[in-house]
Amino acid sequence: MSTEQPRPGPGDEPEGGPAPHEAGLPKAPPPTDSYGTNPYGGPSGAVDPLAGMPPLASLGRRLVARIVDALIVGIPVSLVLLPTMDGYDFDNGGSGNYVQQSVVLLVYFVYDALMLSARGQTLGKMLMRVRVAMLDDGAVPRGNPAWARAAVYSLPQLLPCIGFLFWLVNVLFCTWDRPYRQCLHDKAAKTVVVSAA
Incomplete structure (x- = not known):
């Protein structure tokens, strides 16, 4: 057997x-x-999801676009607020500066959301030939996604100290995020930044 x-x-x-x-x-x-x-x-x-979309925008172009937008909003708003500026007063902790910075941030928030909702680009993004696109289909982030993205970018900065730390982590997040190089405000809105023709 x-x-x-x-x-x-x-x-x-x-x-x-x-x-x-x-x-x-x-x-x-x-x-x-x-x-x-x-x-x-x-x-x-x-x-x-990026199949058929333009390539992701370079981090350098994204940075320059943000700087341009900050100047486009910051300079005119600061000039309008100039008569109300008393200089930095150490006795009151610079509360006047905080109010002025808050006004600039709120104007930037509205500018960013309206421009992204209309065409997926701010003036800085147009200059640098980059645009914001919805991750799932590459469309312009109209309405809620544009406002959510702008809110997560701008509004946390209104909180003293903690807001700046959040903003710093937010803008640096795209340097290590893979595969889409999203900042936290991109993740909140489910957007990516791509090259524009």
Whole structure:
């Protein structure tokens, strides 16, 4: 009597039945990111949301666009507020400066949201040929996404100290975020910054 087990032939199934993909069962889904999509696309059938969109904008262009926008808003608003400026007063902790900075931030918030909602670009972004696009389809972030993006960028800065720290982490986030190089305000609005023709 032989104790040797017969080897499976070409038509025999392995122990435990056929492999799931051979039995007509679906394959395991590809890995997903926080948006429920495979961040890299690829042969698994998942489509990269950036497929068909222009390439991501460089960090340098994004920075220069923000600087240009800050000057476009900051200089005129500061000139309008100039008659109300008394200089820095150490006795009251510079509360006059805080109010003036708050006005500049609020004007910047409205400017940013309106421009992004209208065309996906501020004046600085137009100059640097970059634009903000919805991650899922590349559309202009009209309405709520534009306002949410602008709010997360500008409004936390109204909080003394903590607001600046949040803003700093927010703007630096795109330097290590992969694969879309999003800042926190991009993640909040589900947007990306891409090159514009």
